[in-house]
Amino acid sequence: MSNKIPPIEVHDLTVAYRKKPVLWDIDFDVPEGKLIAVVGPNGAGKSTLIKTIMGLIDPVSGKILVYGKPVDRERPRIAYVPQRESVDWDFPISVYELVLMGRYSHLKLFHRPGSNDRRIATEALEKVGMSAYANRQISQLSGGQQQRVFLARALAQQADIYLMDEPLAGVDAATEATIFELLRVLRDEGKTVLVVHHDLQTVSGNFDWVMLLNLRLVSFGPVEEVFTAENLQKAYGGRLNILTQVVELAREKSFVRESGHE
């Protein structure tokens, strides 16, 4: 696609919660086909940013465009993966029914999911390795399985942009590897993937770009240029010392890993 319009444009965005700013004067364009980590300390506004892009929170000021249009006109093309804790896992539906919800953005009012939607949902479950659980009630899933099912639901939407809120929170190492692999596959298919991420150690080597956020946009660019101790200090403030060490360690690790692959 030689589409020059960026998948997401955010201009002069300010979001406040009870008159206290949560995001301040944010301005950026998201490049197409990149796997992007959004990092920052607790309360930096990472989830708020994603929710505001999805139109779930009204900003105080600013403009957000998805493929050059307001998000409401491009809903089927943008998939949202909420935080795992945001829903009631005792809700009476099966894993398969939950994944099928991803198709709803393509269905008009009064329309039921058809055989094509069912096939796509089944394939999405296969992709995350959860086919065996299709008929289980969702309360029977472990934390990692819940994340996989949420991912399958987003895959079923067949969107072009994926906004994910901590899809790697509370998962074991095996699930983490599976999810990273899935994210890479999405990226290789040309999709744009924005991931709110809490683990600084896994940024290098797994993501193409990184956004450092703390109320303001500290830095946004390719990981090798932007993911520096200096920028992390700006984003995380006082807890610098530990963080510098984390970055050093992470870099060493990813260096070892990358050279190991070659």
Next chain:
Amino acid sequence: MITSTFWILLTGSLAAASCALVGSFLVLRKQSMMGDAISHAVLPGIAIAFLLTSSRNTFPMLLGAGAFGLITVYFTEFLHKRGRLLHDTSMGIVFTSLFAFGVILISLYAAQVDLDQECVLYGEIAYIPWDLWIWNGLNMGPRPVWILGLVLVLNLAFVGFFYKELKVYAFSPEYAASLGIPVGLVHYGLMGSVSFSTIASFESVGAILVVALLIVPPATAYLLTEKLKPMLILAMATGVLSAVSGYYLALFLNASIAGSIAVMTGVFFLGAYLFSPSDGVLTRRYRKTDALPEPDEFAVL
């Protein structure tokens, strides 16, 4: 008196089925008490409709109650968002104020209108066979049966047409909004249906016991199944069973019919709580493979 028994049972069953259907979504949305709030807050709507038309005509009453039901939902959300109050606090403020306003209206004008507080609060299902709808000189049967039948059809249509929207909205309003589902419309549609069901059931079981029909049968069904459609059907079935068995319990005890129906919803709930095939307290105890309590039960201890 076979026919009058039939009408009473039919009225109770229709009310129970209507309430259970929309109440299921309240329970799943964790807004059970919204049913309580709406069932009280519609009182001024009924009183005003009474005063304006000076008759017990049901349609103005339905409109008045529907309007006040939605006002309750709107003000509750307004206070919650703008007044920085917790959701249940703002609900408590709104519905008690509206209910009190209704009580004052009724007590002020009670002399002019044929409406007493006892009837509004407790209902009188036993008089329903004599509340006839005469149309063009024809006896069409009890009026409440028609109204409740209409409300049940409306509720079934609402849930049927908006099933996928209601399902994803009840699971997560935020995710539903991200898909482009008109969450506000679904929310107010559901609350409107709750208001209509409440007011239509009013005459039979009263404002207080209607809450039992809205919440207890869905809660019972929730314990018995892990799928949404069976839950809706079971909720309606439990509601109808409670209405029928409640009527005979009342005959046996020579007690209030509405009270007995509410007691029966509780009895069925207790049964599900103890004997549910998946989560029943006793079922679990006597199943060797599943002897350990759930982790969240540790938290209670």
